[in-house]
Amino acid sequence: MKSRFGQTESDLAKTTIRAPFSGFIERRAVEVGDLVTAGTSCATVLEVAPLLAVGQVSEKEVSWLQIGQSVAVAMGESGGKSVTTEGVISFVARTPDPATRSYRVEARLENLSGASRVGVTARMSVPVAKEMAHLISPASLTLNADGEIGVKTVLDGGLVSFVPVSTVGEETRGLWVTGLPGTAVVITVGHQEVVPGQVVDVRIAEGAV
Incomplete structure (x- = not known):
């Protein structure tokens, strides 16, 4: 009699279905009054933490x-x-x-x-180490004789120089590149027509990338 009573208690406890983790019920597969047996899918529970x-x-x-x-x-x-x-x-x-x-x-x-x-x-x-970068137009990029990507700049006296750069970001206004000094005069128009070592006259364009 005790054994049968214990089995009844055990069966009754199993009528309360518990998930092994906390979560949210995303979809319920059965309704009140439906017959379920061992192995029947009753609900989909989502664990959203973490x-x-x-x-x-x-x-x-x-x-x-x-x-x-x-x-x-x-x-x-x-x-x-x-x-x-x-x-x-x-x-x-x-x-x-x-x-x-x-x-x-x-x-x-x-x-x-x-x-x-x-x-x-x-x-x-993700916050990472800071580094200086310049926002330039993609049209300013060019290749040197060794196939390096860079820009052509103008040094003191109008001397053209090639500076290798690396792209570290982009946005609608242009590309963020590293490799340039703090202040640089980048040739944006006609850079394909000049070569490093050439002396040129510079006209600075304001308000444009």
């Missing part, structure tokens, strides 16, 4: 990142109001994607309130 923000970075950018680094993640930028959440980098790939040659990066977001949703577009911003 969340993972996943992105790709270039070969140059991956060297700036490390596990544990702070990151700001802006979510919902593709439409509506953007929400920014703080997180930490939890994974940085050591090998690139064979197709894109970029490296996978994951950031862990606590999301304890559950306010951030799964699957939204996100932008990760």
Whole structure:
């Protein structure tokens, strides 16, 4: 009798279904009154704390990142109001994607309130070491005899010089490049017509990139 009573208690306890983790019910597969048996899917529960923000970075950018680094993640930028959440980098790939040659990066977001949703577009911003950069027009870029990308500048006395540069960012106004001195006179018009060592007359154009 005791054994049967114990079995009844056990069966009754199993009528309360509990998920092994906290989360939100995304989809309910059964309704009140439906017959369920062991193995029946009753609901889809989403675990949204923590969340993972996943992105790709270039070969140059991956060297700036490390596990544990702070990151700001802006979510919902593709439409509506953007929400920014703080997180930490939890994974940085050591090998690139064979197709894109970029490296996978994951950031862990606590999301304890559950306010951030799964699957939204996100932008990760990671503070890195500062470096001086100049905003220039892409049309100013040229190649030297060795195939290096750079710009032609004018030194004191009108002497033309070639300066190799590296692109570190871009926006609608132009490209951000490094490699130039703090102040530089960049040839933006006619740079294909002059060569390093040539002396030229300069006319400065204001208000343009």
